[in-house]
Amino acid sequence: MNKAGITKLIRAGEGIAVEFKECRSGLSRNVFESICAFLNRNGGDLFLGVDDNGTITGIDIEAVEQVKKDLVTGLNNPQRLNPSFYLSPEDWTIQGKRIIRLFVPESSQVHRFNGRIYDRNEDGDFDITGNTNLVAALYARKQTSYSENRIYPYVTIKDLRSDLIAKARTLAVNQKPGHPWSGMTDMELLQSAQLFQRDYQSGKKGFSLAAVLLLGEDQVILSVLPHHRTDALLRRDNIDRYDDRDDIRTNLVESYERLMTFVAKHLPDKFFMEKAQRISLRDHMFREVAANMLIHREFLNPYPAKLVIETHRLFTENSNKPHGQGLINPASFSPFPKNPVIARFFKEIGRADELGSGVRNLFKYCRHYSGGKDPEMIEEDIFKCIVPLTPQVTEQVTEQVTEQVTEQVTEQVKNIIAFCMIPKSTSEIMNLLGLKHREHFRATILKPLLKEGLLKPVIPDKPKSPKQKYYTNLEKK
Secondary structure, three states: OOHHHHHHHHHHOOEOOEEEEOOOOOOOOHHHHHHHHHHHOOOEEEEEOEOOOOOEOOOOHHHHHHHHHHHHHHHOOOOOEEOOOOOOOEEEEEOOEEEEEEEEOOOOOOOEEOOEEEEEEOOEEEEOOOOHHHHHHHHHHHHHHOHHHOEEOOOOHHHEOHHHHHHHHHHHHHHOOOOHHHHOOHHHHHHHOOOEEEOOOOOOEEEEHHHHHHHEOHHHHHHHOOOOOEEEEEOOOOOOOOOEEEEEOOOHHHHHHHHHHHHHHHOOOOOOEEOOEEOOHHHHHHHHHHHHHHHOOOOOOOOOEEEEEOOOEEEEEEEOOOOOOEEOOOOOOOOOOOOHHHHHHHHHOOOOOOOOHHHHHHHHHHHHHOOOOOOEEEEOOEEEEEEEOOHHHHHHHHHHHHHHOOOOOOHHHHHHHHHOOOOEOHHHHHHHHOOOOHHHHHHHHHHHHHHOOOEEEOOOOOOOOOOOOEEEOHHHO
């Protein structure tokens, strides 16, 4: 949202989706009551530095950073807001005064602040903790609104993959040292991630659809959702069918990795500097595309999700519960979570950013990757994302590999070469190939590639460094 949009919202005054708090020198207690109420109802905009009449009073300049810090700390403290919820405060200067805008989406969970449940109506926030009927209605609304919360009481922790839970824990700690998951048992982690729930309308408790989709054994996923599938297709020569395909029928964590591998196999990276550091333009852009089609899908709809690479574009399709219709404008759209539990899990393991930033990042990086062209995101019953490509982008990897790798090189090696255009670790390459035995991989795959000069180490003088990575050496051939 831009400054004009914020000014317009403030002028319209408070309502069920807009709340003002003065907070001149610090946070007031009822800020979190409003956040809790917005999460439990339909979401909304919270403005700090604005009084009840809509007058912009501003936050003291020396207090702004502390207010933002206290907001983030409180939101991520489950002893205050439970379950915790990540939100990103925005600092704005309006009429020469500093205010903070916090967009709060509707959550798929029922939230409590200091053990109390708050809901919202036109008159503001109200405590419904003691009203059994209102609390039951709130839980019922959440359960029916979000299919990810559907309870499967006969699914046990044995039906989930312990190796994926361990992997999620490791990824979360890599993102944030000291992450709470590091000291939790598997069951505690699953409960913390809101993957084990109670349905207060039916009395059922157990693992949710989100838990099954994120961490379930493949046969459990397909038993619960027989139609679950993500199709990755390459259509350049054979446009009626496909030139390459990955039929993905597995958990969402590995589905994401396979989509990224498919993109890396068929689309090149481009040299790009950001803040004096080279980054993978392709990975930064398509991680948003892959995460979006997995996180924001309506999983009960049998329509298969697709990622299709063509000569002049890449597009995705997935079933959707639309909130609005038509093209999404990144300058004015308000993000709406389709599966907040799944989205939060992806954020914790570093596969997605905070709500709304993915769209902005996609537009930002696409302009560099696609020669100044913008992507299109279309909100309908079938959500579509279209990324324009140039012929040079779609042909570069194939040309480089066919010119510099002989016909005797296996398809497996070609995949590694495409994957390692950005330096990758031993573990990342093994994950690409689905291998688990490290010594076998080193002896039969890695060493021959290094000997032939197809891969080179990032740290050549320390070949056994734990930080060692390998990159494609296309220039030599």
